[in-house]
Amino acid sequence: xxxxxxxxxxxxxxxxxxxxxxxxxxxxxxxxxxxxxxxxxxxxxxxxxxxxxxxxxxxxxxxxxxxxxxxxxxxxxxxxxxxxxxxxxxxxxxxxxxxxxxxxxxxxxxxxxxxxxxxxxxxxxxxxxxxxxxxxxxxxxxxxxxxxxxxxxxxxxxxxxxxxxxxxxxxxxxxxxxxxxxxxxxxxxxxxxxxxxxxxxxxxxxxxxxxxxxxxxxxxxxxxxxxxxxxxxxxxxxxxxxxxxxxxxxxxxxxxxxxxxxxxxxxxxxxxxxxxxxxxxxxxxxxxxxxxxxxxxxxxxxxxxxxxxxxxxxxxxxxxxxxxxxxxxxxxxxxxxxxxxxxxxxxxxxxxxxxxxxxxxxxxxxxxxxxxxxxxxxxxxxxxxxxxxxxxxxxxxxxxxxxxxxx
Amino acid sequence: xxxxxxxxxxxxxxxxxxxxxxxxxxxxxxxxxxxxxxxxxxxxxxxxxxxxxxxxxxxxxxxxxxxxxxxxxxxxxxxxxxxxxxxxxxxxxxxxxxxxxxxxxxxxxxxxxxxxxxxxxxxxxxxxxxxxxxxxxxxxxxxxxxxxxxxxxxxxxxxxxxxxxxxxxxxxxxxxxxxxxxxxxxxxxxxxxxxxxxxxxxxxxxxxxxxxxxxxxxxxxxxxxxxxxxxxxxxxxxxxxxxxxxxxxxxxxx
Numbered sequence: 318x319x320x321x322x323x324x325x326x327x328x329x330x331x332x333x334x335x336x337x338x339x340x341x342x343x344x345x346x347x348x349x350x351x352x353x354x355x356x357x358x359x360x361x362x363x364x365x366x367x368x369x370x371x372x373x374x375x376x377x378x379x380x381x382x383x384x385x386x387x388x389x390x391x392x393x394x395x396x397x398x399x400x401x402x403x404x405x406x407x408x409x410x411x412x413x414x415x416x417x418x419x420x421x422x423x424x425x426x427x428x429x430x431x432x433x434x435x436x437x438x439x440x441x442x443x444x445x446x447x448x449x450x451x452x453x454x455x456x457x458x459x460x461x462x463x464x465x466x467x468x469x470x471x472x473x474x475x476x477x478x479x480x481x482x483x484x485x486x487x488x489x490x491x492x493x494x495x496x497x498x499x500x501x502x503x504x505x506x507x508x509x510x511x512x513x514x515x516x517x518x519x520x521x522x523x524x525x526x527x528x529x530x531x532x533x534x535x536x537x538x539x540x541x542x543x544x545x546x547x548x549x550x551x552x553x554x555x556x557x558x559x560x561x562x563x564x565x566x567x568x569x570x571x572x573x574x575x576x577x578x579x580x581x582x583x584x585x586x587x588x589x590x591x592x593x594x595x596x597x598x599x600x601x602x603x604x605x606x607x608x609x610x611x612x613x614x615x616x617x618x619x620x621x622x623x624x625x626x627x628x629x630x631x632x633x634x635x636x637x638x639x640x641x642x643x644x645x646x647x648x649x650x651x652x653x654x655x656x657x658x659x660x661x662x663x664x665x666x667x668x669x670x671x672x673x674x675x676x677x678x679x680x681x682x683x684x685x686x687x688x689x690x691x692x693x694x695x696x697x698x699x700x701x702x703x704x705x706x707x708x709x710x711x712x713x714x715x716x717x718x719x720x721x722x723x724x
Numbered sequence: 725x726x727x728x729x730x731x732x733x734x735x736x737x738x739x740x741x742x743x744x745x746x747x748x749x750x751x752x753x754x755x756x757x758x759x760x761x762x763x764x765x766x767x768x769x770x771x772x773x774x775x776x777x778x779x780x781x782x783x784x785x786x787x788x789x790x791x792x793x794x795x796x797x798x799x800x801x802x803x804x805x806x807x808x809x810x811x812x813x814x815x816x817x818x819x820x821x822x823x824x825x826x827x828x829x830x831x832x833x834x835x836x837x838x839x840x841x842x843x844x845x846x847x848x849x850x851x852x853x854x855x856x857x858x859x860x861x862x863x864x865x866x867x868x869x870x871x872x873x874x875x876x877x878x879x880x881x882x883x884x885x886x887x888x889x890x891x892x893x894x895x896x897x898x899x900x901x902x903x904x905x906x907x908x909x910x911x912x913x914x915x916x917x918x919x920x921x922x923x924x925x926x927x928x929x930x931x932x933x934x935x936x937x938x939x940x941x942x943x944x945x946x947x948x949x950x951x952x953x954x955x956x957x958x959x960x961x962x963x964x965x966x967x968x969x970x971x972x973x974x975x976x977x978x
């Protein structure tokens with residue numbers, strides 16, 4: 318751990334490769350600790366906000382819950398049925414419980430990647446540890462909420478997620494702020510380990526504030542015959558959000574899939590990408606992104622596929638829709654094949670709603686605004702992601718609310 | 725009474741004159757046909773009747789059921805009772821064909837069953853109702869999907885833009901019969917290039933459009949046989965003669 322601290326200290330001023338550089342001194346670290354509180358007893362305003370990011374405070378239909386407010390873990394619980402099958406706790410507790418935690422700490426994300434990873438090491442504010450035990454199928458989703466209640470606060474979480482061999486689990490993570498919070502910085506380190514034959518579906522829903530900065534840093538290690546599915550949804554304004562999670566398909570027949578739905582509004586600056594590194598024989602990757610830019614928002618939709626094994630295959634698809642003349646979408650699809658036989662492909666399309674499509678639907682009796690709304694909602698069609706039906710319905714509801722509000 | 729009446733209609737697209745002083749009327753309960761070579765302005769004429777923004781009316785009027793619709797939005801025209809099967813409709817991701825079909829029949833009861841019945845009438849795979857509009861449809865599937873939407877809408881006046889192009893023989897018969905049944909007692913305008921659909925659909929009058937002008941109008945079977953015999957050059961000649969006559973008339977007046 319000491320070595321990591323030293324590496325972090327050296328990277329303390331290192332700007333990130335992408336996204337606006339932030340002055341970290343502008344945020345406060347001073348916040349009162351929160352007392353433990355079962356999720357169903359959380360204050361109503363907090364409960365409502367967490368519900369908006371898919372985290373159910375009543376814990377209905379969930380296998381377990383982790384709830385962190387600011388720098389305090391307020392709740393962590395596992396439903397009785399799943400005790401001994403899955404674990405949910407803070408990473409701080411996990412360090413106390415397991416002497417092997419170092420094997421999963423700063424292993425797929427580099428501590429000195431930039432000033433944000435360094436900050437997460439030097440000013441670490443817990444985060445969640447979620448683990449499915451070997452061979453266990455967790456039939457209900459586990460949920461985690463990372464919440465900020467104080468204006469201008471800096472929160473640095475470090476999460477570790479382990480799917481032990483032949484286990485299956487689904488996690489829904491919601492990151493959000495109290496309605497009174499306008500500014501702040503959230504740094505989230507997430508390290509995923511999907512072991513042999515395991516399947517992990519991870520869905521992250523972000524709901525920040527107009528002046529909030531967000532810098533998640535994610536790495537995923539996928540072993541033999543394991544599958545990792547990552548769904549990311551960001552529909553609300555944010556000052557700047559920059560992330561470029563990377564999945565290493567290390568094992569034979571390992572699979573990674575990234576799905577993103579981005580809706581940029583007001584002055585949001587979103588720089589979101591997904592990387593898949595195909596290292597194992599028969600490894601497969603798929604990246605699908607849908608980005609809508611309205612108002613004065615700027616969206617950079619990136620994707621990078623790296624083929625390092627001759628029997629590997631991946632596809633990247635990015636579609637962007639501009640709803641205003643002052644918004645911008647910059648799609649950056651990249652393919653790097655390092656060996657013969659790696660099969661990589663991409664398609665990207667960015668543009669405004671075609672007049673021809675609006676007129677076609679008007680000729681079917683819809684008004685101009687109904688036609689636009691249908692096209693936008695269709696563009697954000699989450700059914701293409703192949704999500705479990707309950708999760709799909711929840712995300713669809715969020716998308717419908719966003720599109721109905723904007724159009 | 726005429727259900728559709730185009731009066732001295734001239735139209736420009738991107739500053740270029742596409743339709744020139746078109747006069748055309750379809751009486752209630754009648755089905756007319758519009759012939760014309762490629763690029764003669766048939767599809768532009770249809771887009772103008774519907775009110776597509778690219779088609780700028782520079783003179784003349786469009787009347788529908790006694791209402792001047794020259795300047796009203798597309799969906800208002802549709803509400804008055806105009807239905808359309810497009811020749812080359814755009815693909816729209818995420819918007820399901822079934823959603824559009826059911827939007828017409830909702831409130832009629834048993835909407836879900838009815839869309840299936842309608843799909844069967846045009847030999848259209850039911851599972852296509854759950855597919856994105858026109859996305860990955862073959863040429864023939866597009867035609868059937870367009871006609872299915874018109875059948876669901878049940879408009880007073882149906883415009884069918886080349887319903888027979890790209891359709892195989894077997895499906896042409898199915899489509900032709902479905903259209904003929906539907907048009908019984910209704911009015912419509914069918915655009916056709918080769919006239920195959922007329923083997924199944926009874927049409928009254930045909931008009932020939934050449935260079936954005938109505939070159940001639942007459943009994944549909946007669947006009948079709950003439951075109952098949954002599955091609956559109958016959959119509960062009962006819963139009964030139966008429967234009968020469970018009971010029972002479974103007975000179976005489978002077």
